[in-house]
Amino acid sequence: xxxxxxxxxxxxxxxxxxxxxxxxxDGEAADQTALLRRAVLETATGSIARLPMPATxxxxxxxxxxxxxxxxxxxxxxxxLLEEFVLEPGTGKAIELRAGEILRLEQxxxxxxxxxxxxxxxxxxxxxxxxxxxxxxxxNPTTGDFLWSAxxxxxxxxxxxxxxxxCNDVLFPRCSANMYESVHGxxxxxxxxxxxxxxxxxxxxxxxxxxxxxxxxxxxxxxxxQQRIRxxxxxxxxxxxxxxxxxxxxxxxxxxxxxxxxxxFSLKPVRVQRFRASIADLDAVPTIxxxxxxxxxxxxxxxxxxxxxxxxxxxxxxxAFEGLPIGVEVEQIELDEETAAAFDELWRGGxxxxxxxxxxxxxxxxxxxxxxxxxx
Numbered sequence: 001x002x003x004x005x006x007x008x009x010x011x012x013x014x015x016x017x018x019x020x021x022x023x024x025x026d027g028e029a030a031d032q033t034a035l036l037r038r039a040v041l042e043t044a045t046g047s048i049a050r051l052p053m054p055a056t057x058x059x060x061x062x063x064x065x066x067x068x069x070x071x072x073x074x075x076x077x078x079x080x081l082l083e084e085f086v087l088e089p090g091t092g093k094a095i096e097l098r099a100g101e102i103l104r105l106e107q108x109x110x111x112x113x114x115x116x117x118x119x120x121x122x123x124x125x126x127x128x129x130x131x132x133x134x135x136x137x138x139x140n141p142t143t144g145d146f147l148w149s150a151x152x153x154x155x156x157x158x159x160x161x162x163x164x165x166x167c168n169d170v171l172f173p174r175c176s177a178n179m180y181e182s183v184h185g186x187x188x189x190x191x192x193x194x195x196x197x198x199x200x201x202x203x204x205x206x207x208x209x210x211x212x213x214x215x216x217x218x219x220x221x222x223x224x225x226q227q228r229i230r231x232x233x234x235x236x237x238x239x240x241x242x243x244x245x246x247x248x249x250x251x252x253x254x255x256x257x258x259x260x261x262x263x264x265f266s267l268k269p270v271r272v273q274r275f276r277a278s279i280a281d282l283d284a285v286p287t288i289x290x291x292x293x294x295x296x297x298x299x300x301x302x303x304x305x306x307x308x309x310x311x312x313x314x315x316x317x318x319x320a321f322e323g324l325p326i327g328v329e330v331e332q333i334e335l336d337e338e339t340a341a342a343f344d345e346l347w348r349g350g351x352x353x354x355x356x357x358x359x360x361x362x363x364x365x366x367x368x369x370x371x372x373x374x375x376x
Contacts, residue, residue, distance in 0.1 A: 006340040007332050010359040014327035019370065022054040032331075036362065037339045039369035044342035051373045057292040061156075063245050064282060067100040075100060075279050083274040087114075089267035090190045092199035092253025095274060096121060097244045102161060102281060104273040105216060105252055106239040111232050112268040113255035115174055115192040115213035117200070118147060118157055121247040123297070124205060125305065126153045130170040130212045139220065142166040144286075147214060147242070152295040157248055159285045161241040165234050169215040171227050175257050190256030190267070199251050216240055216252070218262060231261045243277055245288060333362065 012020075020032050028051060029035035042048045068074055082101070086108070087093060092115075097103055105114055120126035129150035137145040143163045146156040174196065180189035197207040217238070219230040242250070258267050297303040301320060335343060343362060351361035 006335045006337075008335060008359050008362055009330050009357070010333050010363050011328055011330050012363065014325075014329075015323065016363075016367070017329070019054075020366075023370070026052075026054050033334060036333060036366055037336065039366045040335075040339050040343050040346070040362075042373070043365050043369050044345055048369060048372045050375070053374055058289045059291075061245075061288040061290045063099060063288060067282070073276065075277055075282055077278060077280075079278045079281065080276040081273060082276055083272075085272055087252060087254055087270045087272050089254045089269060090195065090256065092195045092251055093272065094199050094202050095250045095252075095272075097158075097242075097248050097250040097274065099244050099246050100277050100282065101244050102275040102277050103158075103242045103244070103250050103252075104239055104271075104275065105242075106271040106273070107217070107234050107236055108271055109268045110235045110238065111217075111264040111266065112234070112270055113218045113232070113257070113263045114216040114252050114270060115196060115255055116216055116253075117196055117211055117213060117251040119205075119209075119249045119251075120149065120153075120157070121249055124203075124209065124249070125297075126150070126155070127209075127211050128157055128214060129154075130214070133214070134170045137170075139169060139171040139222070140166065141168055141170060141214070146245075146288075152293075152300075154294050155290075156245050156288050158242040158244050158250075161243045161281060161284060163240045164238045165217070167217050167219050167232055167234060168240070169218040169220040170212075171220055171222075172215055172218070172229065174210070174213045175255065175260075175262075180259075184259055190258075192253060192255055192257075195253040195256055196251060199253055200249075203249060215255075218255070229261055231264050243281060243285060245285065330359075333359070 020035060023029065023035055024031055029038050079102070095103065118128040126149045128147050132148040132150060132154055133141060136148065141160060143160050145160050147158040149155050149157050174192040176191050176193040177189065180186040180191060192213060193210055196210040200209060217232060217234050219232040221228050221230060252272065254267065254270060255262055257263060258265055343365065346365055347358060347361055351364060355361045355364065
């Protein structure tokens with residue numbers, strides 16, 4: 001019996017070929033052609049199997065070991081309250097939160113938004129990053145999600161242990177003095193950028209160190225591509241608990257907006273508590289993984305922090321970009337009759353409107369399938 005095949009030319013970079021080779025090595029298919037067949041047929045039928053991530057440098061983080069090595073008070077069966085105060089409107093507070101400690105932020109009257117910044121206590125240049133967190137957990141992080149630091153560190157900083165209302169945001173930037181003047185005509189107005197800067201000043205940080213906030217108790221949505229702030233419905237006692245998985249400087253502040261629906265056109269206090277976590281709290285944190293690609297300053301080509309603000313060119317600079325040359329190669333892919341027919345359906349279903357070459361469409365199917373099947 002003769003098997004009919006269809007040849008398609010597909011351009012692949014060195015990195016794409018490496019990814020295919022890893023999948024084949026992990027037993028996802030016998031070879032590249034079989035992997036393409038699997039990608040096309042599963043995509044065409046809408047039955048994409050979930051697969052583990054290919055082997056990498058991934059290893060479990062030992063963040064809990066420092067809590068048991070005798071250098072800190074070991075966690076017990078119950079939480080221990082270490083600190084408690086009320087955060088008043090117009091203010092913020094920088095709090096040293098050690099790994100294994102919990103920061104609880106609780107509504108007193110209800111409907112009050114908080115802005116939140118976080119920095120590594122060991123290196124303030126490692127700070128919370130909305131973009132990384134948004135990529136992994138969406139625009140409204142909640143219970144079970146992490147707050148992540150920026151590339152190239154990209155480490156988990158805090159774990160959202162509990163969240164009674166699921167009303168948080170990483171889409172909107174902090175409000176600022178200029179926003180209130182340019183939009184509302186205020187020469188002076190309480191605002192998150194300035195409140196954060198003043199709270200962080202206790203630790204020698206400057207207004208330039210304030211970063212976009214984790215907006216706690218802030219109701220947002222996206223409608224027709226436009227982000228919106230909605231009124232919120234948090235009540236007295238509603239709370240969020242953040243468990244530190246590294247030593248951080250945690251900086252909550254009462255959002256300064258009383259002329260937007262952020263806090264229902266009001267400014268109110270919030271209760272702040274710091275606890276030593278219980279064993280049960282720590283056990284609720286899922287496994288955290290570390291990777292070689294989470295780079296530290298010792299690996300930076302330029303590890304020194306600049307003292308001068310004005311930028312000038314380094315005459316000794318020579319480009320040293322990694323991963324070059326990219327190396328594109330054209331490969332002839334043989335599709336069996338069933339796979340070719342399934343791909344034809346996908347091609348007519350939308351790929352032909354995007355690509356001039358069928359090989360480019362086939363590459364799209366392969367790597368779109370790979371992303372869907374290996375989704376974290």
